[in-house]
Amino acid sequence: MTRQYHLETGVQRSNAAETKKRAIEERKRLATIDALQRTRRQAEAVVRDLNNVASLLDQSIEAELQSSPTRDPGHFAFPMTARALMARRDNLRATIAALCDEFAKHDRSEWAPA
DSSP states (O other), X not given: OOOOOOOOHHHHHHHHHHHHHHHHHHHHHHHHHHHHHHHHHHHHHHHHHHHHHHHHHHHHHHHHXXXXXXXXXXXXXXXXXXHHHHHHHHHHHHHHXXXXXXXXXXXXXXXXXX
16 A cells, blocks of 8 residues: 655745735835835925925014015015015915915825725
């Protein structure tokens, strides 16, 4: 009578390889999520800084207009410095609005059904 041994090493190897492959994919997915969260936090910090700069520009504009004889931006005597500061402030606010729109768009897409 001959004994037969049934070794299931092929099944174990493929199962172990599949488990390892899934673990590697999960680590990559988690690393990607961490990188995206870090990028999001950095972008939010930039928006906060831009808001601070815009409020400082508001204060600078007011200080410039205190010594001005006119407060009408269409008047020829309106200070050029105030015009430049107002243009910069408006550009910063447009940038902030665009970034906030992008944040909102990405937030909606995260929760959208697949």
